[in-house]
Amino acid sequence: MQALTNRSKVVAKKELSFVEKLYLPAIINGMRITMSHFFKKKATISYPEKKRPISGVYRGQHVLKRDEKGAERCTACGLCAVACPAEAITMEAAERRKGEEHLYREEKYAAVYEINMLRCIFCGLCEEACPKEAIFLTDRIVPTEFERGDFVYGKDKLVEPVANDKRVDVSKRQTQATIEFKQHDEFPHNQTWDPSRMLDQKRKKAH
Amino acid sequence: MLLAVSTSFILTKVILAVSVFLVSLGVAAYSTYGERKVAAFLQDRLGPNRAGPFGLLQPLADGVKMFMKEEIIPNVANRWLFIFGPSLFMLTALLTGAVIPWGPDLVINGERIPLQVADVNIGVLYLLGVVSIGVYGIMIGGWASNNKYSMLGALRAASQMISYEIAMGISVIALVMVTGTLSLSEIAAQQHGWHWNILYQPLGFFIFFVCALAETNRAPFDLPECETELVGGYHTEYSSMKLGLYLFAEYINMFISSAVIATFYFGGYNMPFIGRFVSDPNWLAVLGVVFLFAKVIFFIFLFMWIRWTLPRFRYDQLMNLGWKILIPLSIFNLAVITPLVMWIGGRLKF
Numbered sequence: 001m002q003a004l005t006n007r008s009k010v011v012a013k014k015e016l017s018f019v020e021k022l023y024l025p026a027i028i029n030g031m032r033i034t035m036s037h038f039f040k041k042k043a044t045i046s047y048p049e050k051k052r053p054i055s056g057v058y059r060g061q062h063v064l065k066r067d068e069k070g071a072e073r074c075t076a077c078g079l080c081a082v083a084c085p086a087e088a089i090t091m092e093a094a095e096r097r098k099g100e101e102h103l104y105r106e107e108k109y110a111a112v113y114e115i116n117m118l119r120c121i122f123c124g125l126c127e128e129a130c131p132k133e134a135i136f137l138t139d140r141i142v143p144t145e146f147e148r149g150d151f152v153y154g155k156d157k158l159v160e161p162v163a164n165d166k167r168v169d170v171s172k173r174q175t176q177a178t179i180e181f182k183q184h185d186e187f188p189h190n191q192t193w194d195p196s197r198m199l200d201q202k203r204k205k206a207h
Numbered sequence: 208m209l210l211a212v213s214t215s216f217i218l219t220k221v222i223l224a225v226s227v228f229l230v231s232l233g234v235a236a237y238s239t240y241g242e243r244k245v246a247a248f249l250q251d252r253l254g255p256n257r258a259g260p261f262g263l264l265q266p267l268a269d270g271v272k273m274f275m276k277e278e279i280i281p282n283v284a285n286r287w288l289f290i291f292g293p294s295l296f297m298l299t300a301l302l303t304g305a306v307i308p309w310g311p312d313l314v315i316n317g318e319r320i321p322l323q324v325a326d327v328n329i330g331v332l333y334l335l336g337v338v339s340i341g342v343y344g345i346m347i348g349g350w351a352s353n354n355k356y357s358m359l360g361a362l363r364a365a366s367q368m369i370s371y372e373i374a375m376g377i378s379v380i381a382l383v384m385v386t387g388t389l390s391l392s393e394i395a396a397q398q399h400g401w402h403w404n405i406l407y408q409p410l411g412f413f414i415f416f417v418c419a420l421a422e423t424n425r426a427p428f429d430l431p432e433c434e435t436e437l438v439g440g441y442h443t444e445y446s447s448m449k450l451g452l453y454l455f456a457e458y459i460n461m462f463i464s465s466a467v468i469a470t471f472y473f474g475g476y477n478m479p480f481i482g483r484f485v486s487d488p489n490w491l492a493v494l495g496v497v498f499l500f501a502k503v504i505f506f507i508f509l510f511m512w513i514r515w516t517l518p519r520f521r522y523d524q525l526m527n528l529g530w531k532i533l534i535p536l537s538i539f540n541l542a543v544i545t546p547l548v549m550w551i552g553g554r555l556k557f
Contacts, residue, residue, distance in 0.1 A: 027517060034249045034516045044253040 034060055056172040058139040061120045062153075063160050063168040065134055067105050070162040071132035074111035083129035088119035106132075113158060117142045117151040127173070136170040215318070224324050227304045235458035236266035238507055242458075245511040248423040273451035285351040292348025293445065293452040299320050299341040303463045307329040308392040310476045310495035314488045322492060323392055327365070330391035331379060333370070334467060338422060341460070342368040345424075345431060348453070349441035359479030361439025364431035367525060369419055371428075374533035375418035378411040381544045383469055399482075403474040410540045412472040414533055419464040421529070424457060426514035430522060465506035466499070473502050 019025060045052060066071050076093035092110035096104045103109075126135050145151055160168045240255065240262065243475035247254030255262035280289055310322040327333055340366050349361020384405050386394050398404060405412050421428040439445075442453045469475060476495030485491055520528065
């Protein structure tokens with residue numbers, strides 16, 4: 001019979017020779033092999049102290065960005081929650097009051113913003129959906145917890161600190177192409193349900 | 208007087224017995240650590256390294272964990288035998304240390320103090336006897352659990368230990384013929400210099416070593432536990448410290464059988480040429496203990512090395528090896544050594 005591939009091997013069940021029946025040469029050879037591994041460099045990395053290098057565009061724990069003045073960028077439009085295939089994001093919107101302009105960039109903001117890190121699959125669709133450049137995935141790894149509830153991250157863990165030196169750098173995930181793409185209002189992806197913005201677009205079309 | 212018992216005699220014996228007990232436990236505890244480290248290193252891993260420096264407190268952590276676990280005695284188990292099983296196993300494991308000569312005699316105030324708890328003149332028989340009681344611990348525990356896996360594991364353990372005891376016994380008979388004594392202290396003392404018994408009994412040593420692996424239920428003869436088929440074998444139903452006792456006693460058995468192998472075949476506490484450098488008997492005794500422990504640790508390492516290299520035997524292979532290969536081999540060994548001892552007489556010497 002012709003073989004389908006040239007990798008096939010003919011297996012013969014032959015009688016073991018006397019030396020093979022003794023098994024001792026095989027055992028000694030096996031022990032030699034294991035001993036050679038004894039002195040090999042170990043594959044393990046002592047994790048919290050040493051870390052494997054990860055890509056600059058790694059998709060890890062999310063951050064809610066602030067703008068240059070320290071106001072939260074998120075406007076609670078809910079596009080990230082809609083885009084999320086794992087339904088990990090929930091939020092409650094609130095209206096900005098007078099005197100809160102330094103806290104929130106737009107008139108509407110997320111009073112509650114929660115990501116369930118157990119549901120999240122770190123696909124990055126929320127980041128793609130966000131029209132305000134507010135949410136980004138970072139190269140930080142979500143730490144383990146003892147309670148399930150502790151994996152639901154609120155704004156206390158998600159929003160970056162105000163201090164300039166403590167900001168989370170996301171420049172690696174902001175490729176030129178993404179930034180460019182988000183400028184285009186004509187894509188439905190970049191449209192929000194913000195009524196004022198929709199009015200703007202209508203006006204543009206009218207022109 | 209037959210029993211000349213003085214206070215100092217009792218005191219030294221008590222101190223010796225307690226220290227042998229504690230050392231057995233200590234070595235067994237660190238064997239668990241060593242086992243995990245050796246396993247890890249042979250598999251390109253690091254092993255436990257979080258508890259203390261290099262993970263040296265790991266045995267402590269494991270012990271605390273074992274104590275903290277919930278203790279479960281199955282409803283249908285025979286309660287008393289269920290408790291008796293691990294106790295007996297631990298007891299027999301600890302008993303064997305009594306007859307092993309740990310070093311040459313100490314001399315304090317002109318009095319010779321042997322570093323051996325009980326210098327009985329039938330030490331070899333005592334050892335074999337106690338070791339064969341050990342199987343009852345497994346058998347009783349496995350039966351009392353009222354669980355088919357435990358029962359199967361216990362049956363395997365019993366048949367395995369009984370089968371390999373025969374070959375072991377015959378190889379020991381050959382050794383006894385060569386040395387002409389049943390006393391372990393004499394066997395050890397005879398092997399001064401290079402007169403190690405391994406040179407006179409290489410085949411006997413090999414058989415004894417393989418049987419020792421089987422007697423201690425170590426891989427490749429760990430069929431009584433056999434995680435892949437029998438869940439945990441005879442200790443499937445055990446939890447908390449009763450499980451700990453079983454696991455721990457196994458390591459004590461390993462320690463003791465390493466010590467026995469070293470004493471029987473590798474000169475015990477003797478080291479060639481040491482007499483040239485040291486003459487003080489007390490220093491010799493201390494060094495003797497160190498040498499014996501070096502040999503013991505080497506054999507414990509060998510046990511582990513074999514465990515993490517070889518796969519488990521199938522049950523019929525195990526029985527074939529025991530009955531059709533090791534027993535004929537040991538009889539052959541005996542048949543060769545008997546006429547030699549007859550003609551040359553007494554101890555064989557080169």
